[in-house]
């Protein structure tokens with residue numbers, strides 16, 4: 001479904017991605033794990049078109065999306081939940097969700113009902129300003145907003161960041177549910193254990209390139225991964 005081939009992405013002189021190659025197959029949950037600064041967020045932003053790669057190619061459903069605008073990539077069915085949530089704090093929950101529908105994919109009213117079913121708390125609080133929600137609820141809102149474009153591929157950047165373990169579990173359960181309903185998921189996480197448990201396959205990013213990949217289960221048992229990313 002998605003294929004990155006030897007992608008190089010720079011911030012000015014800083015080469016954040018140094019030849020990244022990986023793929024996500026339709027229906028999978030795939031995770032990218034790696035330390036701070038490894039290039040995880042840059043990889044997601046390069047896929048969603050926010051960052052433009054200097055070299056390499058990216059294919060989505062067989063079509064090159066290298067250099068395509070973020071808006072068109074969204075319309076093609078790739079939606080990103082950015083790191084740090086970035087909801088609109090002054091808009092209501094419902095308005096935040098409606099902002100996500102501007103891509104015009106799918107029917108906004110039925111998508112809104114689907115999001116409310118997935119996250120009943122958002123329905124209860126639909127008139128409340130986004131900024132007054134708890135951290136976990138804001139993450140739900142950010143995911144809900146991304147779902148309002150009816151994506152085929154959902155990119156999630158550290159959905160568990162700063163959340164209590166119980167809230168993290170709820171978010172991870174919901175990601176699984178979203179995937180079961182047919183959305184392919186590419187998940188970036190510092191919480192490597194939870195991410196690998198949820199994922200069919202995982203890639204380890206180190207210094208802007210993939211150092212290791214495999215089935216989620218196998219990476220959980222990999223000695224290097226256990227030492228470097230699972231705190232053992």
Ligand SMILES: Nc1ncnc2c1ncn2[C@@H]1O[C@H](COP(=O)(O)OP(=O)(O)OP(=O)(O)O)[C@@H](O)[C@H]1O
Nearest residue numbers: 011014016034035036037038039040041042043190
């Ligand atoms: N706006 C920027 N300007 C210059 N360099 C940047 C910028 N954003 C990121 N970088 C650099 O690019 C590299 C990759 O950063 P990136 O944010 O993709 O890492 P990450 O794996 O998402 O890290 P984290 O786990 O902290 O979110 C880092 O070395 C970082 O310092």
Ligand SMILES: [Mg+2]
Nearest residue numbers: 040041042083
């Ligand atoms: Mg990041």
